[in-house]
Amino acid sequence: MSTTATTTLSLKELSKKEGRLTHGHRMCSGCGAPIVVKQVLLSTDYPVVAANATGCLEVSTCISQYTSWKIPWIHNAFENAAATLSGVETMYRALKKKGRIDKDIKFVAFGGDGGTYDIGFQSLSGAMERGHDMLYVCYDNGAYMNTGIQRSSATPIGADTTTCPVGSSVKGKMQPRKNLTRIMAAHGIPYVAQASPSHWRDAMAKFRKAFDIQGPKFINVIAPCNRGWRSRTDDAILLSRLAVETCYWPLYEVEGGVTKITFEPKEKKPLEEFMKPQGRFKHLFAPENEWLLRLSQEEVDKEWERLRKEAGGSSGERP
Amino acid sequence: MAKIVAVTGNEAIANALRQVNPDVCAAYPITPATDIMQRFTSFVSDGGVDTEMILVESEHSAMSACVGASAAGGRVVTATSSQGLALMWEILFIAAGDRLPIIMPLVNRALSAPINIHGDHSDGMGARDTGWIQIYSENAQEAYDNTIQAFRIAEHPEIRLPAMVCMDGFIISHSIERLEYLDDDTVKNFVGEYRAAHPLLDTDHAVSYGPLILSDLYMEYKRAQHEVMTKVGRVALEVADEFAKISGRRYGLFESYRLDDAEVALVLLNSAAGTAKDVVDEFRDRGIKAGLLKPRFFRPFPYEEIASALKSAKAIAVLDRADSFGGFGPLHMEIASAMMMNGKKPALINKIYGLGGRDFLPEHAEMVLSELVEIAKGGKVKTFKEYIGVRE
Amino acid sequence: MKQKGWRELPLGAVVTEPGSSAKFTTGSWRAFRPVWKPEHCIQCLFCWMFCPDMAIKVKEGKREEFDYDYCKGCGICAMECPGKKGQKAIVMVEEGK
Numbered sequence: 001m002s003t004t005a006t007t008t009l010s011l012k013e014l015s016k017k018e019g020r021l022t023h024g025h026r027m028c029s030g031c032g033a034p035i036v037v038k039q040v041l042l043s044t045d046y047p048v049v050a051a052n053a054t055g056c057l058e059v060s061t062c063i064s065q066y067t068s069w070k071i072p073w074i075h076n077a078f079e080n081a082a083a084t085l086s087g088v089e090t091m092y093r094a095l096k097k098k099g100r101i102d103k104d105i106k107f108v109a110f111g112g113d114g115g116t117y118d119i120g121f122q123s124l125s126g127a128m129e130r131g132h133d134m135l136y137v138c139y140d141n142g143a144y145m146n147t148g149i150q151r152s153s154a155t156p157i158g159a160d161t162t163t164c165p166v167g168s169s170v171k172g173k174m175q176p177r178k179n180l181t182r183i184m185a186a187h188g189i190p191y192v193a194q195a196s197p198s199h200w201r202d203a204m205a206k207f208r209k210a211f212d213i214q215g216p217k218f219i220n221v222i223a224p225c226n227r228g229w230r231s232r233t234d235d236a237i238l239l240s241r242l243a244v245e246t247c248y249w250p251l252y253e254v255e256g257g258v259t260k261i262t263f264e265p266k267e268k269k270p271l272e273e274f275m276k277p278q279g280r281f282k283h284l285f286a287p288e289n290e291w292l293l294r295l296s297q298e299e300v301d302k303e304w305e306r307l308r309k310e311a312g313g314s315s316g317e318r319p
Numbered sequence: 320m321a322k323i324v325a326v327t328g329n330e331a332i333a334n335a336l337r338q339v340n341p342d343v344c345a346a347y348p349i350t351p352a353t354d355i356m357q358r359f360t361s362f363v364s365d366g367g368v369d370t371e372m373i374l375v376e377s378e379h380s381a382m383s384a385c386v387g388a389s390a391a392g393g394r395v396v397t398a399t400s401s402q403g404l405a406l407m408w409e410i411l412f413i414a415a416g417d418r419l420p421i422i423m424p425l426v427n428r429a430l431s432a433p434i435n436i437h438g439d440h441s442d443g444m445g446a447r448d449t450g451w452i453q454i455y456s457e458n459a460q461e462a463y464d465n466t467i468q469a470f471r472i473a474e475h476p477e478i479r480l481p482a483m484v485c486m487d488g489f490i491i492s493h494s495i496e497r498l499e500y501l502d503d504d505t506v507k508n509f510v511g512e513y514r515a516a517h518p519l520l521d522t523d524h525a526v527s528y529g530p531l532i533l534s535d536l537y538m539e540y541k542r543a544q545h546e547v548m549t550k551v552g553r554v555a556l557e558v559a560d561e562f563a564k565i566s567g568r569r570y571g572l573f574e575s576y577r578l579d580d581a582e583v584a585l586v587l588l589n590s591a592a593g594t595a596k597d598v599v600d601e602f603r604d605r606g607i608k609a610g611l612l613k614p615r616f617f618r619p620f621p622y623e624e625i626a627s628a629l630k631s632a633k634a635i636a637v638l639d640r641a642d643s644f645g646g647f648g649p650l651h652m653e654i655a656s657a658m659m660m661n662g663k664k665p666a667l668i669n670k671i672y673g674l675g676g677r678d679f680l681p682e683h684a685e686m687v688l689s690e691l692v693e694i695a696k697g698g699k700v701k702t703f704k705e706y707i708g709v710r711e
Numbered sequence: 712m713k714q715k716g717w718r719e720l721p722l723g724a725v726v727t728e729p730g731s732s733a734k735f736t737t738g739s740w741r742a743f744r745p746v747w748k749p750e751h752c753i754q755c756l757f758c759w760m761f762c763p764d765m766a767i768k769v770k771e772g773k774r775e776e777f778d779y780d781y782c783k784g785c786g787i788c789a790m791e792c793p794g795k796k797g798q799k800a801i802v803m804v805e806e807g808k
Contacts, residue, residue, distance in 0.1 A: 011756035012772035023765040023781035024732030029740055030785030034763040047522035051387065059531045061732065065721075067527035068732040072519040074390050075529030076413060080383035086373060087343065087387025087395075092520055094342040094371040095393055101520055123383065126376030200760055234786030234803075237761050418723035479722065517725045525729035532724055539717035540724050546717070 007045055009204050014042050018070070025068040026060040030233030032223035032240065033057045033139045035197045037110060040137055041071065043207035046106040049092075051085035053115030054078035056146040056225075057139060079119035081109040082127035082136055089132045106211045107134040112223075113154035114144040117180050128187050128216040135210045135217040138180070141225035149228040153178035156248070157299055158292045160280045161228075171289055172280075176299045184218040185254040191217040193253035193262075198241035202251055202262050209255075222249045230279020242274040247304040252311065259311045268304070271297045321566070322500040328459040328491035331498050332398070332424045332484075333358035335466040337368055338506035341422075342393035345373040345381040349403040350436045351488040352426035356398055378403035382410040382421075389419035390528050392518025394470070396421070400488055401428035401442045408446065414481045415450025416544065417528055418516070420473035421481040423451075424466060427589065427640075428488040429675040437676020438488035440588060440641040443617070444649040450544055452482035452551055453618040455588045457574075459496045462486040464568060465615075467501070470510045471558045477550055479516060485617075487590040487640075489676060505565050548619045555616065572621040574613040575628045577603060581610025583691035584632040586654055588614060591638065591672065591679040598684035602692075609688055620653045626661035629654075634666040634691040640673045647704055666694045669704040683708050737764065741784030743803040745777055752800035758788035 007013050020041040027034050033056060041048060049072045052058040058075045061068040076084040085107055095101045109127075111120050116138040124136060143161050144150040151161040157176045160166045164173045185192040191213050195203035203221065210217040222243050224236040231239060243249035244263060248271060251263040272293070275281035284293040326334075333355045336344070346356035362368045373388075375381045381397045389395040399407065404425060414421050427443055429435040443453060454469060456462035465484045473482040486492060501509075517526045532540060552572055563569040576596050578584060583602075585595050592613040602609035612628055614620070629635060635658075639648025646652065651669035658667060670687055673679045686707065694700055721727060752774070759767045759774055766782035768775040789801040 011760055015756055015759055015769040015772055015774075019765055021765070022730040022733050023778070024735040024737060025764070026737070027763060029763075029783035030787055031763050035761055038763075038765070039760075049391075049519050049522065058529075062527045062530040062726065063732075064530055064532060064536060065726055065728070066732040066735050067530065067726040067729065069527050070525055070729040072522055072525045073527045074387060074519055075527075076383055076386050077409060080380060080410070083375065083380035083383035084387035086375075086380075087345065087384030087389075088391040088519055089387075090343050090371045090373050090384070091388040091391035091393045091395070094369070095391075095520065097371070098342075098369060103522065105520065105522060122376060123380050126380055129376070130374065197761070232786070233784075234790040236763070236785075237787055237791050416723060417725070516722060517727065524727070527726040527729070528723070530724055530726055535714060536720070539715070539720055542717040543720060543722075 009201060009208070017042060020048070020070045021061070022068050022070060024066065026063065027056065028227055030226050030236055031056070032141065032197060032225065032236040035236065036137070036139045036221045036223050039197060039200055039204050040108060040207045043204040044106060044211040046104055046211060047071070048106045048108055049088055051076065051081045051088065051109040053081035053111035053120055055112040055115050057110055057112065059146060078115050080123045081111045081115060081120060083123040085109040085134050086127040086130065086132045089134050109134060109136045111136070111138055112145065113138060113140045113142060113152050117153045117178055125187065128184065128189050128218060132216055133214055135219065138220045139223035140220055141223045141228060143228050145225050145228045154180065156296065158281060158284050158296045160283065166283045171283060171292055179303065181220045188257065189217065190215040191253065191255050193219045194249060194251055195219055195221045196240040196244050196249055196251060197221065197223070198237045199244060199251060199263055206253060228280065231277050235277055239274065239277060242269065245269045246271045246274040246300065248274050248300050250304060250307055252307060259307070261307065261311045271300050321502070324498055324500060325495050326459065326498050327354070327493050327495055328462050328486050329354035329426070329493065330358060331459045331463040332466055333362070334500060335463050335506070336396055337362045338501070338503050339394070339467065339470055339510050340368045340507070341370050341396045343373065343388040343395045344370050345375050345384040345388070345397045347375050347378045347381045347399065347403060349378070349400050351428060351492045352398045352400040352403070352424070354492070355424055355426070378406040379410060382407035382414065385421045386410060386414050386417065386419055389414070389421050389515070390417065391520050392515035394513045396423065398424040398426070400426045401430055404442045404446060405430060411446055411449035411451060416540070418479045419481060420479050422466070422469050422473060423481065423483045424462070425483040425485045426488045426492045427485050435675040436488070438490050439674045439676065440639070443483065443485045444641040446483070447618055447649065450480065451618065452480055453616065454482065454484050455615060455617055456484060456486040456491070457589055457592050457613060459491055459498050462491060463498060463500070464562065464566065464570065467506055467509060468558050468562050468570070472551065472555050474513050475554045478547060478554055480547060480551070485589065490590045501566060509561070509565055551619050552616070552621055570615060572616045572624055573628070574615060576611040576613065578610035578612055578628050580608055580631055582608040582631065582633050583688060583695050584610045584612060584629060584635045585684065585687060586612045586614070586635060586637040586650060588617070588640065588650060591640065594679055594681055595684040598681050598688060602688055607692060614650070622653070622657040623660055625654070626657040629658065629665070630661050630663055632665050634695040636668050636670055636687045636691055638670045638672050638687065642671050642674070666700055668700055671704070671706045672708055677708055679708070736780040737783055738780045741782060741806045743784040743786060744779065744806050745782065745784065745786065745788055745801050746804050747777060748800045748802065751795045751798040753793065753795050755793060757791045757793065758801060761787050761791050763787065
């Protein structure tokens with residue numbers, strides 16, 4: 001059975017599809033991660049098999065005999081979602097070659113920034129380098145949230161976390177974020193992108209495109225965590241939109257090595273607007289920490305400028 | 320028609336895997352296991368097998384990929400030693416807990432630090448609590464035969480557990496021995512088809528592997544794992560029966576060598592048992608009732624059967640090619656537990672030998688047996704645990 | 712509810728019923744509940760897309776009532792609702808009031 005992704009990317013049409021992640025999961029009220037997963041799984045009509053690194057998503061969607069997943073799903077350990085999925089994908093190819101399977105199945109691994117940027121980095125890099133036909137989606141909430149908001153290499157500079165708490169001598173995380181999306185693009189894989197659940201049409205077009213491309217793909221998606229970010233339960237979409245509009249989280253893709261910015265904000269908002277609703281940045285608004293606020297803004301600006309140069313003026317809003 | 324050849328242990332294992340023709344194989348090199356995969360991948364490159372290789376970037380990823388591939392629903396193998404096994408450690412428990420019959424030749428090698436590439440059992444022993452079936456092999460023939468039987472045991476619908484087949488690094492893996500290969504078709508028919516219980520790739524029947532289990536249910540799952548281990552012995556013997564029919568070689572849960580009326584006995588795993596058997600013969604020639612026990616299954620450990628086999632012995636020395644620092648050697652602790660079951664109280668001493676590939680020579684076996692003879696005559700045990708073959 | 716003994720548990724803890732978490736209702740988590748005002752609803756379905764708990768029933772491309780069995784009251788739907796002529800189609804009301 002071979003299908004192509006035929007459902008139009010319109011909310012009306014998508015809403016008629018059977019959801020592949022169901023309710024009853026134990027994600028926090030207002031969590032960004034299930035919104036991301038929902039969008040990923042709705043974007044394609046192909047059968048999908050998923051692997052999941054240990055973390056909030058995994059632990060809240062499969063407990064005891066309750067699973068929120070309506071697709072085949074495997075949780076192995078924390079740092080090996082990519083390696084695990086590469087095993088699944090290889091078995092698929094082996095069995096397909098022998099004629100024991102004839103379906104077209106797509107493979108996606110989900111990992112938080114912990115299981116992707118840090119402990120899972122080797123496994124991710126290895127799987128991507130080997131060229132497996134799989135998509136890796138990182139839901140980036142900027143810290144090891146499941147264990148209680150510890151810093152990861154994805155945590156933005158200046159953020160308060162439980163392992164770099166704001167105190168009298170240290171004002172939160174002192175290192176800038178690791179640019180994993182860029183590192184994955186440097187792997188030379190067919191498709192790499194950054195997406196936000198707020199810009200759902202852009203995101204889902206990317207997920208769909210990734211599923212349709214043969215080979216290894218990586219998409220980094222911002223997933224606000226109201227617990228770790230000390231924000232409200234209702235502002236996950238608002239904050240991810242602000243992340244895009246402040247260029248903290250630019251929306252772009254690198255396809256076949258060519259960079260394209262897929263959404264250019266009409267007006268680049270100051271980073272403060274993204275930070276003000278979040279308690280983890282509260283201290284940055286004290287006068288003595290103004291230097292850190294400025295440094296954060298510089299980091300964002302530096303990357304935005306680099307990206308625009310790399311895209312060479314090829315940008316445009318995805319309809 | 321069985322083929323008689325002169326091959327190394329690694330080559331024999333590689334051919335066993337070729338004959339089984341698994342669906343997927345994850346490979347990462349480590350001395351002295353590397354050669355298994357190098358030979359196997361040459362079969363892949365020449366189209367001799369249909370196996371899809373995953374040339375992973377670490378052993379941790381090798382076992383992770385094996386878990387994924389096995390859960391996906393097919394036959395999966397990998398091979399490693401020492402540090403590689405140690406790196407896979409957390410995933411070994413997961414493979415067993417998820418009930419995935421992955422087969423892994425383990426070429427026994429010492430663990431760092433200091434780094435040593437030679438044969439001892441510390442790697443396999445470190446994994447004894449993982450829930451894997453562990454089978455030890457004295458020589459290349461046993462390693463070959465055990466590998467083939469391991470598929471049938473591990474994949475048995477009543478079992479479904481991963482299994483590691485151990486053989487001594489360099490001593491067996493790299494030495495050339497006489498070996499009898501079975502025919503390709505014989506092996507293929509013997510291992511048969513593997514049908515996974517809950518394949519991920521069956522998208523019409525979606526399953527979730529690896530749920531979070533809390534304190535109200537975790538122990539029940541472990542109890543179930545314990546239960547399935549108690550069935551392995553019976554299945555292993557059934558498989559051995561069938562294997563005897565196709566090969567003429569009969570295997571049990573362990574080997575008893577001249578043990579029936581033995582008064583002094585050695586217990587050893589793997590290749591050193593071969594050396595020690597010759598010395599047992601010499602002692603027997605001199606009229607001393609010496610015997611040897613060589614366990615084949617370390618997990619599950621056949622306590623009752625071994626206790627029964629050792630019942631006539633008055634003095635037993637367990638020789639361990641691994642140590643548990645601050646404790647007795649791992650094999651010794653199993654034998655000591657077994658002896659609690661037969662109501663006998665022989666003298667039981669522990670010798671640590673052969674670490675890091677230190678040679679085990681006939682004179683070491685002689686020395687130990689002589690000591691046992693003295694103890695059996697009524698002598699006192701000088702020390703319960705001693706390192707032998709070590710310079711003071 | 713009687714807990715299962717070890718003999719009754721599935722092999723390797725594999726969950727064989729997809730979507731079984733639907734048997735676990737999360738509606739009791741709410742402190743605030745969303746109330747739908749159809750008269751202001753333009754049926755954009757943003758609420759459906761942005762709900763983390765799939766707690767908005769949709770039929771034939773049109774949203775219907777909230778699924779209060781699962782709604783955790785996060786308020787994302789109310790926040791994102793564009794409404795009609797300045798009036799939101801979803802308002803958050805304190806639970807129990």
